[in-house]
Amino acid sequence: MTQNLGTLDRTIRVLIGLALAFWALNTQNWLLGALALIPLGTALIGWCPLYLPLKLSTKRA
Template sequence: MFQTNVGTIDRIVRIVVGLALILGFFLDTDARYRWLYLLGILPLLTGLLSTCPAYSLLGISTCRTRG
């Protein structure tokens, strides 16, 4: 479907940041910032799928090239 364009380190960072934002929803007692968990969905999905639509549009890839 999509070409893989997210490297290993980039993928790990995206998953950690996504999970941190989503888990912050459950740990936060201040309702003003609960909408931030929605922002965590995007990096989590791009990290799990190893593809980033923005990278594709810009022609960027953080994967190592095989050679």
């Protein structure tokens, strides 16, 4: 599994994930909390499975 997320992409995903997590905590909505794991997880591993069929990569070579 080759990383396909660049630094800016990963940073944006972390910010979106954290925003969703804080929103989930404030509204006590477990579904938003679970949804927050997707951008946080992809940012953590640096790989997005949706980029694969689209042949996208934001990581510099």
